[in-house]
Amino acid sequence: MTQTDAPMPNRPRARSAGLARRIGAALTAVLVTLPLAVPARAAGGVQVVRDAEVETLLRDYATPVLKAAGLKSNRVQIVLVNDQSFNAFVDGQRIFINTGALTAASVPNEIIGVIAHEAGHLAGGHQQRLREQIAAARTLAIVGGLLGAGAIAAGSIAGNSGGAQAGGALITAAPSVAQRSLLSYRRSEEMNADQAAARYLNATGQSIRGMLTTFERFSQSLSLAGVQVDPYQISHPLPRERIALLEELARKSKYFDAQDPKQLVARHNLMRAKIAAYTGGASAVARLFANDRTSLAARYGDAIATDLSGNSTAALQKLDALIREQPNNPYFHEFRGEVLIKLRKSPEAIKAFNQAVKLDRTKSPLIRARLGFALVASGERANMAKAIDELRASLQSEPENYSAYRYLSQAYAQTGDVANAELIMAEGYFRAGNGREAKVFAARALQKLPPGSPGAVRANDILTIGK
Numbered sequence: 147m148t149q150t151d152a153p154m155p156n157r158p159r160a161r162s163a164g165l166a167r168r169i170g171a172a173l174t175a176v177l178v179t180l181p182l183a184v185p186a187r188a189a190g191g192v193q194v195v196r197d198a199e200v201e202t203l204l205r206d207y208a209t210p211v212l213k214a215a216g217l218k219s220n221r222v223q224i225v226l227v228n229d230q231s232f233n234a235f236v237d238g239q240r241i242f243i244n245t246g247a248l249t250a251a252s253v254p255n256e257i258i259g260v261i262a263h264e265a266g267h268l269a270g271g272h273q274q275r276l277r278e279q280i281a282a283a284r285t286l287a288i289v290g291g292l293l294g295a296g297a298i299a300a301g302s303i304a305g306n307s308g309g310a311q312a313g314g315a316l317i318t319a320a321p322s323v324a325q326r327s328l329l330s331y332r333r334s335e336e337m338n339a340d341q342a343a344a345r346y347l348n349a350t351g352q353s354i355r356g357m358l359t360t361f362e363r364f365s366q367s368l369s370l371a372g373v374q375v376d377p378y379q380i381s382h383p384l385p386r387e388r389i390a391l392l393e394e395l396a397r398k399s400k401y402f403d404a405q406d407p408k409q410l411v412a413r414h415n416l417m418r419a420k421i422a423a424y425t426g427g428a429s430a431v432a433r434l435f436a437n438d439r440t441s442l443a444a445r446y447g448d449a450i451a452t453d454l455s456g457n458s459t460a461a462l463q464k465l466d467a468l469i470r471e472q473p474n475n476p477y478f479h480e481f482r483g484e485v486l487i488k489l490r491k492s493p494e495a496i497k498a499f500n501q502a503v504k505l506d507r508t509k510s511p512l513i514r515a516r517l518g519f520a521l522v523a524s525g526e527r528a529n530m531a532k533a534i535d536e537l538r539a540s541l542q543s544e545p546e547n548y549s550a551y552r553y554l555s556q557a558y559a560q561t562g563d564v565a566n567a568e569l570i571m572a573e574g575y576f577r578a579g580n581g582r583e584a585k586v587f588a589a590r591a592l593q594k595l596p597p598g599s600p601g602a603v604r605a606n607d608i609l610t611i612g613k
């Protein structure tokens with residue numbers, strides 16, 4: 147997880163409030179609030195965090211399962227949500243997973259089970275049908291004059307903040323018939339998703355145990371906690387019959403005792419250590435690895451927490467020790483680059499990010515953007531051509547990385563190319579939905595760009611279609 151970069155000003159739906167601020171400058175290169183709500187905070191939004199290491203691991207968890215589900219894995223996006231509660235949900239072609247679910251899961255199989263269940267929803271087209279059902283339910287309720295708890299449930303499931311707000315305003319109204327039919331509909335969808343998940347896990351030779359562990363944990367916490375209902379229970383209701391079904395599926399599975407590959411377990415622990423360090427600091431890492439304080443993951447978490455607590459020099463020594471043990475781990479080099487930037491050791495930071503890019507088999511645009519940033523931050527004019535290449539390559543695969551536009555603009559400015567620096571700012575604001583600023587920069591760029599050049603054409607486009 148890279149450092150927070152100041153967001154582009156005035157971009158809509160972007161917030162740095164709440165948890166993200168509390169955990170400080172730690173998490174996220176890109177912090178965007180999507181226009182969609184989780185059940186727990188139906189009227190609010192979802193804070194997305196980005197991290198190459200976590201994203202690559204989740205992708206590796208998901209790919210076989212999505213394939214077994216008949217879904218094109220490259221079309222399904224996996225989104226990491228900055229939230230310490232246990233939750234996962236789907237929206238269109240996206241699977242959202244909370245950071246809290248990742249730290250709570252002691253083995254990869256638990257998360258793979260969650261992904262398999264969500265893939266079951268996607269493959270079953272539940273979400274689309276759910277939306278239609280909700281629309282129908284809402285119409286029914288309005289006709290009956292009983293818009294109440296049913297609408298809240300509807301809004302929550304759909305992740306539709308408008309619906310949830312409408313329900314919330316009328317919370318005192320009596321529950322409707324529509325609500326009951328909606329809930330029974332959801333129950334069948336959940337059991338359907340469980341059965342589908344079991345099929346995908348069997349097809350990929352993986353255990354159902356993790357899924358069972360996860361759901362049992364919630365059924366217990368529900369009966370014990372009383373009022374403290376976890377959001378996962380709201381989005382995935384868990385009647386006794388559902389547990390019974392899971393147990394039966396588990397009994398039938400010949401892979402019940404299958405274990406996660408050792409290498410995956412090791413990466414899982416590194417991921418949990420990183421999230422714990424970012425969200426709870428050194429004490430959270432120590433708690434998580436209380437039984438294994440000298441493990442690689444515990445020391446990784448400790449190195450990150452040390453840096454976040456302000457002691458980058460000590461963090462660097464700890465990271466160097468880790469790199470001696472695992473010289474080919476791209477994320478150790480990536481984090482080393484971040485630490486070196488803080489220590490203002492530009493040439494070494496560039497070297498570290500270069501190494502990370504070289505070792506990263508996925509060629510994550512996030513790491514390339516950080517390499518680009520390190521090159522820009524060096525202030526060396528000779529580094530700008532490469533900075534421009536890296537940032538352009540990164541934006542090509544991820545045009546929503548707003549901070550990368552700012553670095554790219556700075557790179558052009560440092561070469562004296564003001565026209566392109568302004569055009570890139572226009573592009574960044576345009577993508578971020580800030581039409582007003584986009585037009586200001588596009589107009590400035592247009593005055594300097596050669597008429598008819600591709601840049602001038604783009605600036606003109608932004609001026610005419612900018613909102």
Ligand SMILES: [Zn+2]
Nearest residue numbers: 336339381382
């Ligand atoms: Zn579900």
